Amino acid sequence: MNEILPGFWQVNEPDNFVNYYLWEWDDGVTLIDTGMPGDAPKIMDAILKLGYAIHNVKRIYITHMDVDHAGSAAKLQQATHAPVACHTVEKEFLEHPLRRKPAPIWVRPVAALIFRLPKFRIQPLTPNELLVDGQATPEGFTVIHTPGHTPGHISLLHKKKRLLITGDALTNFKGKMGPPVALYTPDMPNAQRSIWKLAKKYGDDYDVIAFGHGPAILQNGGKRVTAYASQVFSTEI
Numbered sequence: 001m002n003e004i005l006p007g008f009w010q011v012n013e014p015d016n017f018v019n020y021y022l023w024e025w026d027d028g029v030t031l032i033d034t035g036m037p038g039d040a041p042k043i044m045d046a047i048l049k050l051g052y053a054i055h056n057v058k059r060i061y062i063t064h065m066d067v068d069h070a071g072s073a074a075k076l077q078q079a080t081h082a083p084v085a086c087h088t089v090e091k092e093f094l095e096h097p098l099r100r101k102p103a104p105i106w107v108r109p110v111a112a113l114i115f116r117l118p119k120f121r122i123q124p125l126t127p128n129e130l131l132v133d134g135q136a137t138p139e140g141f142t143v144i145h146t147p148g149h150t151p152g153h154i155s156l157l158h159k160k161k162r163l164l165i166t167g168d169a170l171t172n173f174k175g176k177m178g179p180p181v182a183l184y185t186p187d188m189p190n191a192q193r194s195i196w197k198l199a200k201k202y203g204d205d206y207d208v209i210a211f212g213h214g215p216a217i218l219q220n221g222g223k224r225v226t227a228y229a230s231q232v233f234s235t236e237i
């Protein structure tokens with residue numbers, strides 16, 4: 001486990017493909033994303049290691065319905081009895097994971113087969129709390145709707161801690177900032193608008209950035225996203 005900020009933990013090992021996080025606060029601990037199917041034991045271990053009981057988990061945020069972010073959501077919902085929270089628009093995909101579509105049509109039949117394999121099969125679940133853009137959460141996060149990669153994708157901003165959790169709205173594979181993976185981003189223009197939103201509307205509000213993929217940025221995050229967004233938008237739009 002890696003403590004990015006006091007009380008904010010990256011659960012997984014550094015060589016893992018996807019990141020998910022634990023947030024300690026007055027009321028207990030909150031989980032942000034749940035990794036792949038099969039990651040639930042690792043996450044529960046991490047919760048115990050921090051000194052919490054499983055019932056101390058107060059909420060589970062799902063940034064978006066993808067196998068690497070919502071893969072263990074149903075298992076953890078059952079184990080912890082914590083409410084699962086996602087954007088209103090994402091509810092449909094948590095309830096019907098096979099409706100989540102990759103970008104090119106030719107990938108869709110392949111994806112439909114892959115997501116029936118046990119390793120990649122997402123157990124459907126019904127979220128308990130539905131979020132909207134701008135909503136303030138009990139943990140002190142502001143919900144930012146960042147659609148494009150999926151229709152109900154969210155990022156979470158903690159203004160007081162100057163922290164942004166991007167989900168896949170913005171990636172940092174091998175330390176290089178970029179858009180979400182194109183193959184799984186059916187609406188790239190909207191994904192780019194979402195990056196612009198993180199830069200223009202919120203760029204002054206955070207320094208630390210925790211990504212779904214890639215290492216965290218610990219300093220000047222807002223400035224770096226603003227610089228990245230300006231570069232993308234001046235060349236591509």
Ligand SMILES: [Zn+2]
Nearest residue numbers: 066068168212
């Ligand atoms: Zn992802």
